[in-house]
Amino acid sequence: MFEATERTLRDAQRERWVKAGLLVMTILLILPVAIILTVLVMRGAPMLSIEFLFEEPTNGMTAGGIFPALIGTIWLVIVALLASVPVGVAAAIYLSEYAPDNKLTRLINLAIINLAGVPSIVHALFGVGAFVIFAGFGTSILAASLTLAVMTLPVVIVSTRESLQAVPQAFRAACWNMGATRWQTIRRVVLPNAVSGILTGVILEVSRTAGETAPIMFTGAAFFLPFLPESVFDQTMALSLHLFVISTQVPNVPEGLPYGVALVLVGMVLTMNAISVALRTKLRGRRKW
Amino acid sequence: MEVSKVKLADRRTANWWIDKAVAVLVFVGGFSAVVLILGIFLFITREGVGFLVGDEFDLVEFFGSPKWRPTSDNNPTYGALALIVGTASVTGLAMLVAVPFSLGAAIYISEFATGRTKELLKVLVELLAAIPSVVWGFIGLSIMNPLIIELFDVPIGLNVLNSGVILGLMAAPIMTTLAEDALKAVPDSYREAAEAMGATRWQVSFRVALPAARHGLVAAILLGVGRGFGETMAVLMASGHSINLPSSPFDSVRALTATIAAELGETAVGSDHYQALFTLGILLFVVTFAINLAADVFVRRSDRA
Numbered sequence: 001m002f003e004a005t006e007r008t009l010r011d012a013q014r015e016r017w018v019k020a021g022l023l024v025m026t027i028l029l030i031l032p033v034a035i036i037l038t039v040l041v042m043r044g045a046p047m048l049s050i051e052f053l054f055e056e057p058t059n060g061m062t063a064g065g066i067f068p069a070l071i072g073t074i075w076l077v078i079v080a081l082l083a084s085v086p087v088g089v090a091a092a093i094y095l096s097e098y099a100p101d102n103k104l105t106r107l108i109n110l111a112i113i114n115l116a117g118v119p120s121i122v123h124a125l126f127g128v129g130a131f132v133i134f135a136g137f138g139t140s141i142l143a144a145s146l147t148l149a150v151m152t153l154p155v156v157i158v159s160t161r162e163s164l165q166a167v168p169q170a171f172r173a174a175c176w177n178m179g180a181t182r183w184q185t186i187r188r189v190v191l192p193n194a195v196s197g198i199l200t201g202v203i204l205e206v207s208r209t210a211g212e213t214a215p216i217m218f219t220g221a222a223f224f225l226p227f228l229p230e231s232v233f234d235q236t237m238a239l240s241l242h243l244f245v246i247s248t249q250v251p252n253v254p255e256g257l258p259y260g261v262a263l264v265l266v267g268m269v270l271t272m273n274a275i276s277v278a279l280r281t282k283l284r285g286r287r288k289w
Numbered sequence: 290m291e292v293s294k295v296k297l298a299d300r301r302t303a304n305w306w307i308d309k310a311v312a313v314l315v316f317v318g319g320f321s322a323v324v325l326i327l328g329i330f331l332f333i334t335r336e337g338v339g340f341l342v343g344d345e346f347d348l349v350e351f352f353g354s355p356k357w358r359p360t361s362d363n364n365p366t367y368g369a370l371a372l373i374v375g376t377a378s379v380t381g382l383a384m385l386v387a388v389p390f391s392l393g394a395a396i397y398i399s400e401f402a403t404g405r406t407k408e409l410l411k412v413l414v415e416l417l418a419a420i421p422s423v424v425w426g427f428i429g430l431s432i433m434n435p436l437i438i439e440l441f442d443v444p445i446g447l448n449v450l451n452s453g454v455i456l457g458l459m460a461a462p463i464m465t466t467l468a469e470d471a472l473k474a475v476p477d478s479y480r481e482a483a484e485a486m487g488a489t490r491w492q493v494s495f496r497v498a499l500p501a502a503r504h505g506l507v508a509a510i511l512l513g514v515g516r517g518f519g520e521t522m523a524v525l526m527a528s529g530h531s532i533n534l535p536s537s538p539f540d541s542v543r544a545l546t547a548t549i550a551a552e553l554g555e556t557a558v559g560s561d562h563y564q565a566l567f568t569l570g571i572l573l574f575v576v577t578f579a580i581n582l583a584a585d586v587f588v589r590r591s592d593r594a
Binding site: 011012014015018019021022023025026028029030032033036039086087088089090091092093094095097098099107108110111112113114115117118119120121122123124125126128129130133134150153154157181182183184186207210211212213214217218240241243244247248258259262265266269270273277281 | 304305307308311312314315316317318319320321322323325326328329332333335336389390391393394396397398401408410412413414415416417419420421422423424426427428430431432458461465489490491492494495512515516518519520521522526546549550553554558566567570573574577578580581582584585
């Protein structure tokens with residue numbers, strides 16, 4: 001028979017304390033989100049209405065709705081996706097399917113890590129220097145979206161590469177043995193098996209792009225515009241910048257208004273994230289290999 | 290016999306050419322990351338270099354003087370010390386908040402939590418990461434500000450404390466996720482060996498898993514520092530944005546990133562002020578680049594171990 005020594009008991013006791021302590025730390029980390037969401041919903045929800053979503057801001061942005069900002073954010077996200085998804089997916093295909101294990105590949109990986117680490121305001125400076133001035137796009141949706149695309153490119157590359165690498169090597173080998181070329185293998189076997197994972201990453205990118213403020217401040221987003229953008233060369237309002245403007249720059253904004261804007265923005269972003277997480281969980285359950 | 294007429298098959302069919310073209314195309318996609326990172330450096334240098342080599346720039350003044358007065362009519366001065374100290378103090382406080390909690394959460398999620406709890410906690414940490422920085426800034430303004438005034442009886446709640454806590458919460462998810470990845474990468478055989486020797490769960494975590502994952506953990510912390518250092522909107526809105534060498538957490542400060550965000554819109558393209566802001570951008574780029582390189586070195590070491 002084993003008899004618990006004093007030491008074993010003490011260790012078991014300590015085990016419980018450590019575990020409880022770590023759990024408390026984890027909860028304290030997550031708790032603020034719950035509090036923030038509760039406050040945003042409580043104070044922002046009364047603002048929400050069909051008119052709030054579909055009307056223009058009025059009275060110097062102290063009343064009215066957010067329609068132009070909402071539409072502007074959608075423009076910015078779509079144009080940014082059109083630029084970053086093809087490049088990002090190509091880069092991921094290269095890194096997952098072609099890249100040899102050499103210095104150049106290391107350099108590319110290092111560049112991706114650094115691209116993800118560049119501060120958002122530096123991306124904004126790059127956008128001003130490269131797209132607004134050098135390329136001559138002026139402050140426009142195009143310049144702002146390209147800046148956002150550069151900024152979120154690492155998100156697409158990393159998530160796409162992960163889902164490509166999750167496709168078992170045997171699938172490729174089988175295809176090559178049938179005489180298929182590399183590209184035929186990728187297009188007919190690898191991509192179809194990875195497409196939902198890529199989609200997950202893209203949705204995550206949408207959520208990141210929609211919330212960014214600093215990169216679009218000087219490249220294409222305007223404080224206030226009374227009309228909707230008609231082409232990518234127009235400026236536009238954006239939800240994130242609108243929140244910044246009405247909570248810091250405009251006097252006499254009624255207290256509930258910025259909460260309403262923040263709630264819509266967070267709602268959009270979290271919905272996207274939730275879809276992404278749900279899709280990923282579902283995929284993991286369905287995966288056959 | 291027909292056989293004699295069979296030539297060696299030409300491999301260069303349409304499919305062969307397509308295959309080659311795609312190989313080139315995807316390489317261009319991959320290499321674009323390198324082009325972009327170089328492009329960022331070149332373009333911000335291109336806009337800021339005029340100031341760096343011009344008469345207005347003085348290295349000693351830039352790093353040694355807290356007097357950032359670019360809009361002064363007769364004698365504009367460009368001392369970035371207060372901005373550097375502002376960024377450093379906010380990032381420092383953020384790390385005091387984020388490092389222990391992120392590591393604690395990462396250890397709990399990786400070593401103690403199981404099954405559904407584990408998945409749920411990971412998703413919640415991801416949600417924390419999803420909140421946009423402008424919303425965090427708004428929370429600093431509208432929730433933290435009155436709270437700090439109330440709790441500590443200070444005249445203004447937009448200060449190092451406010452922005453440090455906000456920034457800590459923003460940096461925590463990325464640090465937690467990366468630290469958890471580092472712990473997950475420690476082979477289970479290490480843990481099993483320790484458990485076979487009679488070690489308890491926490492002994493395994495703290496004496497085996499943590500030391501084995503140390504390089505990855507350092508990388509996680511470094512990337513968190515980089516995130517805090519480069520954060521813009523939240524710091525702009527929650528730090529008070531006044532030029533100050535802080536002596537307590539209740540002083541308002543101004544960050545490098547926030548200065549660019551607040552002033553760039555009001556400068557004329559090509560002016561000294563405009564170029565000086567790009568010079569701040571170069572500084573930010575260089576420092577974050579160095580932090581990321583250092584993190585990469587640590588990640589590489591953990592791979593080798």
